[in-house]
Amino acid sequence: MSQYLTGRCLCGACQFDYSGEIRFTIQCFCRDCQHATGAGHAPQMMMSRDRLMTKGPTKTFRKRADSGSMLEFIFCRDCGSPLLKATSRMPDAIAIYAGALDDPTLFERGQDVFEDGRQPWDQG
Template sequence: MTGGIGGGCRCGAVRYTLALDDLPLTYACHCTDCQTWSGSAFSQQAVVAEDAIAATGPITVFELTSPSGRISRQRMCEVCHTRIFNTNSARPGVAVIRAGTLDRSNELIVTAHIWARSKQPWLELPEGAPSWPEAPPPEEMAKALGSPR
């Protein structure tokens, strides 16, 4: 590995490095929670190993418990409230990075779309791109993201 992949929050108080050689592939989530939280039509995210993230700065954790009892831990900047990444008790050791926080987000490639049944009607998904009406089976998502998981 060279120097890793950098990223951070809007105000610059939080910085992180991903212990990766290349930018990760990303996916777009079109669920209504992501639309509401991002204030946009979808959120763009990357899946990485939790231990690949080295973060510094004032990070706060916001926990959400789903009806099934799964706990989502959202990490965000205490200053500007930018969401950086989250983990979920259903997927130990896995983190989901908010792709827009990566320094080189303009170079990212979206390879899959999830919760497409909730996508905005004006949004056309690329022909042939993997998409699922809701959450995909983990092995199919891993394949779409080029991951061995």
């Protein structure tokens, strides 16, 4: 089923919209996502990169994950809000952080991943 999603950063300088299939959703508990979001986990929706349209001043931070893949964390350059995440393991895909959605109720909980990084205060 195709979905239409919109979202933005905290200051509104960056926006995105997506029309297409959601491949899957996850809650990532890895330390990289914890550092990037300032939270215990990062709920994400994985989708086709070529169907995502963005506008605004973003900044990309690249880092090699413990698994060896390259990660890209995409933030608003102005306010620092985390918006998107990509991995070299899926070059044709990109993830939207659920918290950046205009309507976060569209996120449906998926699989928990990298649970070894789950913090004791983030159970549930």
